[in-house]
Amino acid sequence: MPTAWLVVFVLAVSAIGYIAGRRRALNSAGGDSRALHSLPVYYGFNVALSALVPSLLVLAVWLLAQPMLVENRVSGMIPAEAIPESSTLGLVMSDVRRVAEGLDIAVQQGALSEQEARAIRADVTDVRARLGDLGVALGSDVRSEVLSAAQRYRQITATGHLLMTLVVAALTLGGLGFAYARTNKDFRARNVVERGVLALLILAASLAILTTIGIVLSMLFETVNFFRLHSWTDFFFGSTWAPNFRGDSELSILPLLWGTLYISFIALLVAVPVGLFAAVYLSEYAHGHVRAFAKPLLEILAGIPTIVYGLFALLTVGPALVRVFGRGSEGLLGVDWMSGATSVLTAGVVMGIMLIPFVSSLSDDIINAVPQAMRDGSLGLGATRSETIRQVVLPAALPGIVGAILLAASRAIGETMIVVMGAGAIAKFSLNPLESMTTITTRIVSQLTGDTDFASPETLVAFALGITLFVLTLGLNVLALYIVRKYREQYE
Amino acid sequence: MYDTAKTESALDQTETKISARNVQVYYGDTHAIKDVNVEIEDKTVTAFIGPSGCGKSTFLRCLNRMNDTIDICRVTGDILLDGEDIYDPKVDPVQLRAKVGMVFQKPNPFPKSIYDNIAYGPRIHGLARNKAELDEIVEKSLRRGAIWDEVKDRLDAPGTGLSGGQQQRLCIARAIATEPEVLLMDEPCSALDPIATAQVEELIDELRQSYSVVIVTHSMQQAARVSQKTAFFHLGHLVEYGETGQIFTNPEDPRTESYITGRIG
Ligand SMILES: Nc1ncnc2c1ncn2[C@@H]1O[C@H](COP(=O)(O)OP(=O)(O)OP(=O)(O)O)[C@@H](O)[C@H]1O
Numbered sequence: 199m200p201t202a203w204l205v206v207f208v209l210a211v212s213a214i215g216y217i218a219g220r221r222r223a224l225n226s227a228g229g230d231s232r233a234l235h236s237l238p239v240y241y242g243f244n245v246a247l248s249a250l251v252p253s254l255l256v257l258a259v260w261l262l263a264q265p266m267l268v269e270n271r272v273s274g275m276i277p278a279e280a281i282p283e284s285s286t287l288g289l290v291m292s293d294v295r296r297v298a299e300g301l302d303i304a305v306q307q308g309a310l311s312e313q314e315a316r317a318i319r320a321d322v323t324d325v326r327a328r329l330g331d332l333g334v335a336l337g338s339d340v341r342s343e344v345l346s347a348a349q350r351y352r353q354i355t356a357t358g359h360l361l362m363t364l365v366v367a368a369l370t371l372g373g374l375g376f377a378y379a380r381t382n383k384d385f386r387a388r389n390v391v392e393r394g395v396l397a398l399l400i401l402a403a404s405l406a407i408l409t410t411i412g413i414v415l416s417m418l419f420e421t422v423n424f425f426r427l428h429s430w431t432d433f434f435f436g437s438t439w440a441p442n443f444r445g446d447s448e449l450s451i452l453p454l455l456w457g458t459l460y461i462s463f464i465a466l467l468v469a470v471p472v473g474l475f476a477a478v479y480l481s482e483y484a485h486g487h488v489r490a491f492a493k494p495l496l497e498i499l500a501g502i503p504t505i506v507y508g509l510f511a512l513l514t515v516g517p518a519l520v521r522v523f524g525r526g527s528e529g530l531l532g533v534d535w536m537s538g539a540t541s542v543l544t545a546g547v548v549m550g551i552m553l554i555p556f557v558s559s560l561s562d563d564i565i566n567a568v569p570q571a572m573r574d575g576s577l578g579l580g581a582t583r584s585e586t587i588r589q590v591v592l593p594a595a596l597p598g599i600v601g602a603i604l605l606a607a608s609r610a611i612g613e614t615m616i617v618v619m620g621a622g623a624i625a626k627f628s629l630n631p632l633e634s635m636t637t638i639t640t641r642i643v644s645q646l647t648g649d650t651d652f653a654s655p656e657t658l659v660a661f662a663l664g665i666t667l668f669v670l671t672l673g674l675n676v677l678a679l680y681i682v683r684k685y686r687e688q689y690e
Numbered sequence: 691m692y693d694t695a696k697t698e699s700a701l702d703q704t705e706t707k708i709s710a711r712n713v714q715v716y717y718g719d720t721h722a723i724k725d726v727n728v729e730i731e732d733k734t735v736t737a738f739i740g741p742s743g744c745g746k747s748t749f750l751r752c753l754n755r756m757n758d759t760i761d762i763c764r765v766t767g768d769i770l771l772d773g774e775d776i777y778d779p780k781v782d783p784v785q786l787r788a789k790v791g792m793v794f795q796k797p798n799p800f801p802k803s804i805y806d807n808i809a810y811g812p813r814i815h816g817l818a819r820n821k822a823e824l825d826e827i828v829e830k831s832l833r834r835g836a837i838w839d840e841v842k843d844r845l846d847a848p849g850t851g852l853s854g855g856q857q858q859r860l861c862i863a864r865a866i867a868t869e870p871e872v873l874l875m876d877e878p879c880s881a882l883d884p885i886a887t888a889q890v891e892e893l894i895d896e897l898r899q900s901y902s903v904v905i906v907t908h909s910m911q912q913a914a915r916v917s918q919k920t921a922f923f924h925l926g927h928l929v930e931y932g933e934t935g936q937i938f939t940n941p942e943d944p945r946t947e948s949y950i951t952g953r954i955g
């Protein structure tokens with residue numbers, strides 16, 4: 199029975215449970231719903247959820263755990279000498295899985311009977327050719343260890359699947375029976391459902407947190423692998439970024455960090471004044487209808503995919519800057535300071551444009567949170583509007599605005615697409631904003647795209663870069679949230 | 691107490707400071723002030739009394755155009771300050787508010803130091819030529835606001851860190867630091883203990899020597915103690931306006947009488 203059918207079965211049983219639970223509760227109260235402890239629907243939900251939740255949970259865990267367990271069992275069957283010189287256990291196991299899959303397909307299509315699939319032998323049949331006929335391509339000839347491991351794999355998987363079906367079905371029916379038996383008019387179904395809802399919410403929240411932890415851990419493992427292969431002093435304190443595949447790469451984060459920070463700085467230089475002034479205009483001067491129209495418009499700007507901004511940088515802003523700062527006597531300024539469209543300035547300006555709505559929308563919220571009484575107090579003393587804004591509203595909103603700017607900075611540091619397209623690929627320390635430079639995110643992309651070998655430091659360095667970036671932006675975010683939150687408390 | 695006040699006011703009765711004619715105020719479709727006519731005299735304390743929601747604050751805010759900051763608020767009729775229409779397009783509301791100061795119903799100190807709170811108005815209007823003069827203005831205002839002794843050692847502490855009553859007195863001190871000609875006070879004593887209340891009332895009495903003061907209050911005793919003129923508002927109408935002694939001893943309108951004796955409110 200495929201898993202989908204199992205899920206349908208569970209759902210159907212719970213639907214029946216809902217109706218049955220509801221009816222039983224009503225019957226126990228003699229048909230008078232006022233005599234029940236809870237509303238009739240709660241009895242229904244209690245029975246339905248009792249059938250549904252435990253079985254689905256077990257199903258989910260089982261589906262996750264079974265392949266790992268099976269793999270573990272089967273990989274024990276492969277002797278160390280069966281692993282070829284150039285290969286690893288992992289690669290052999292992926293062969294095993296493919297063969298097992300191929301046999302499954304063969305059985306499904308009727309090319310082999312179940313018995314044949316079990317009894318097939320590598321020294322008698324050319325397994326590779328037979329599976330190839332069915333559209334399952336194998337890289338090399340199937341050796342007998344691999345074939346028997348694959349057969350064992352299939353067998354354990356089939357047993358596990360059967361067991362899972364039985365357990366899940368039993369849990370469904372058991373949950374239904376248990377909850378149904380408890381249903382009577384005095385049973386506090388409402389409180390039980392309430393607890394069930396709570397558990398569900400906690401589960402969702404912890405899933406989000408667990409995923410984050412998982413991401414960090416996986417990065418951490420690869421980072422540790424990287425530092426086994428490459429010295430950490432070079433990574434953190436070196437001065438050159440020069441990966442090569444001869445094995446003597448210099449992989450220092452500092453030139454990349456410099457590029458990242460420089461571009462982010464220029465982006466903030468663009469975004470903060472413009473965003474802040476826009477926010478002041480929107481929250482303090484604009485009439486209701488202008489605001490109702492302009493604010494969503496600004497927020498649409500925030501929804502543009504960053505790759506579009508990247509195109510804008512590459513096709514519009516970069517060439518425009520070259521026209522101003524480059525081309526010698528043909529250029530607008532008659533200088534030849536800029537040769538290519540990609541530069542720190544190009545990426546910084548476009549990233550700044552991307553951040554404007556982010557800064558303005560956050561600052562606007564924060565400025566609006568300053569109580570009207572504050573403004574009234576100032577206006578009542580004969581201050582003008584701009585005096586009020588400069589001397590009362592902005593100082594009161596300052597911590598929140600600083601928080602917004604830090605959030606914007608952390609977005610700038612983590613931004614990828616714009617710098618990939620607009621900043622260039624040369625890692626260096628330079629103060630000239632018209633030169634192209636590269637950032638941490640661009641290097642991560644370039645180290646991981648194309649043919650990669652996950653055992654070389656040139657590839658693994660991406661994870662070390664990634665985790666450094668993560669720590670950097672996390673730190674900025676935590677700081678920003680701390681400041682924003684502290685400021686919120688002032689007026690509550 | 692109001693007996694002496696009455697004779698004094700009879701002596702001082704010089705000229706009209708603010709005169710309102712046929713004033714109507716609308717908040718969107720709500721008609722909050724209906725056809726109010728009133729003459730507020732110079733060097734006099736005028737009390738506005740009336741049940742909650744009758745429009746006292748609204749009318750008070752008309753007198754220095756603070757209602758301009760509320761989008762949906764619309765004012766018609768004439769309000770003259772020293773004979774000049776304050777709603778005339780020629781009039782700069784910013785300058786008007788410097789002349790007609792206001793203490794709000796809820797204390798609203800700025801999130802700045804106590805010193806900067808008081809110095810805010812004088813700085814904006816350039817009232818002090820140097821730091822020493824500014825210090826002097828701050829000290830004088832805080833003394834008149836009956837809060838100097840409590841804050842003189844912590845002028846650098848934030849004004850928002852004071853207690854509610856202290857904040858209220860800080861706001862009073864802040865309003866008088868700009869030397870307005872008219873001071874509008876919206877329930878200035880609602881958060882104060884009896885001692886601070888007495889001090890503020892003393893201040894109001896002192897201010898009367900040079901300014902015109904309008905005070906909104908829910909305390910009949912306070913109105914009787916500090917004011918020479920009283921206006922009774924009810925449901926947006928100015929029901930009765932006259933000498934405080936007259937209103938409290940011998941009101942003409944039955945609604946005034948029932949409010950003062952505690953039957954409506
Ligand atoms: N900003 C506003 N928007 C809409 N309606 C308002 C606004 N301010 C006041 N009102 C309405 O105007 C009327 C008068 O309000 P106002 O604040 O002047 O009363 P008040 O006499 O000061 O009352 P209280 O003694 O409780 O302070 C009330 O009905 C109120 O609902």
Ligand SMILES: [Mg+2]
Nearest residue numbers: 746747795876
């Ligand atoms: Mg009021």
